[in-house]
Structures are given as C-alpha cells and as structure tokens.
Amino acid sequence: AALTVRFLTRRFIGEYGDMEFIYSHNLTVDGREILFHIWDVPSSQQAEEGSSEEKRIQWADSFVLVYSICDRASFNILPLKIQFIKAAKEGQNQEKVPIVIVGNKRDLHHQRVVSSEEGRLLALSLDCGFYEVSAAE
Numbered sequence: 001a002a003l004t005v006r007f008l009t010r011r012f013i014g015e016y017g018d019m020e021f022i023y024s025h026n027l028t029v030d031g032r033e034i035l036f037h038i039w040d041v042p043s044s045q046q047a048e049e050g051s052s053e054e055k056r057i058q059w060a061d062s063f064v065l066v067y068s069i070c071d072r073a074s075f076n077i078l079p080l081k082i083q084f085i086k087a088a089k090e091g092q093n094q095e096k097v098p099i100v101i102v103g104n105k106r107d108l109h110h111q112r113v114v115s116s117e118e119g120r121l122l123a124l125s126l127d128c129g130f131y132e133v134s135a136a137e
Contacts, residue, residue, distance in 0.1 A: 002135035003066055003104060004040045012136050057088045062098035067119075069103045069132065070111040075118070082126050100129035107134040 005013055008025050023038045039056055063085055067074040082099055089097040103119045105111075116132055123130030 003064075003102065003133070004038055006135045008038075053084070054088060057085055062100075064100045064102055066102045066104050067114070068105050069114045069119075070105050070108050072113050075103075075114045075122075078122060079126065082128065096127070098129075099126070100131065101126075102130075103132040104135055106132045107137050 002012065004021075004023060005011065008023060021040050023036075023040065025036045025038065027034050027036060039059060041056060065078055065081060067078060069075075078101060082101075085099060086097060101119060101123045103114065103116070119132065120130050122128075
C-alpha cells in the first residue's frame with residue numbers, strides 16, 4: 001500500500017489498514033497517456049488461494065510483487081506466487097506475463113534480512129524484473 005500511495009500521490013504514509021483497493025490513475029509516459037488500474041492487495045489477503053486469487057490474476061495484465069527486505073517470510077512466498085501467476089496467465093495464451101519483484105524498505109538497511117543479491121538472483125531465476133526501493137524516501 002505504501003508504494004501504491006507513493007506512486008499515486010508522491011506522499012509517504014507509514015500506517016495502513018488491512019483492506020484491498022482498486023485505484024485508477026492517468027500518467028503520461030513518452031508522450032502517451034496511460035491509464036493504470038492498480039489492485040492493491042495487502043499481504044494478509046495474498047495468502048488466499050482459490051477463486052479470489054484466481055480472479056485477481058485473470059484481471060491483471062502485469063504484476064508487481066513487493067516484499068520487505070526486513071521480512072524473510074514475505075520474500076520466501078514469492079516463488080510460489082510467481083509460479084501460480086505464470087501457470088494461470090501463461091498457460092492460456094503462451095505469452096510471457098510481465099512480473100516485477102520489488103524489495104521495499106531499502107532505507108531500513110540496518111534491519112535487512114534479505115540481501116539485494118538474493119532478490120536479484122530470485123528474479124533472474126524466475127525471469128522477472130527486480131528493483132529495490134524505499135517508499136519512505
């Protein structure tokens with residue numbers, strides 16, 4: 001949620017509830033107007049399997065999966081999530097689905113438990129993009 005709000009408003013808010021939201025946002029990229037629809041799902045709801053998770057995957061054209069560099073569990077769940085997404089999306093049309101892995105909280109380097117190298121290697125092994133960011137900064 002922090003990254004979504006930062007993207008939409010350029011502001012950082014550190015505390016969020018445990019609700020999912022769909023946001024719409026227009027942005028000009030390379031002279032073209034792009035309309036983003038962002039389905040922001042909190043980590044507590046990402047653990048769901050079944051129809052709700054499948055509905056989100058079918059709805060989306062691309063995926064940004066965010067983990068905290070200070071939380072090993074949020075990182076460890078990524079391979080399973082990515083495999084689930086790829087099985088659902090790529091099995092239908094044989095096109096590669098755009099997936100980016102984002103390590104958040106780079107500003108909290110003193111609490112880091114997942115190295116940048118681990119994130120890069122995971123993204124490389126799963127054919128995903130990779131970034132490390134700080135929503136706070």
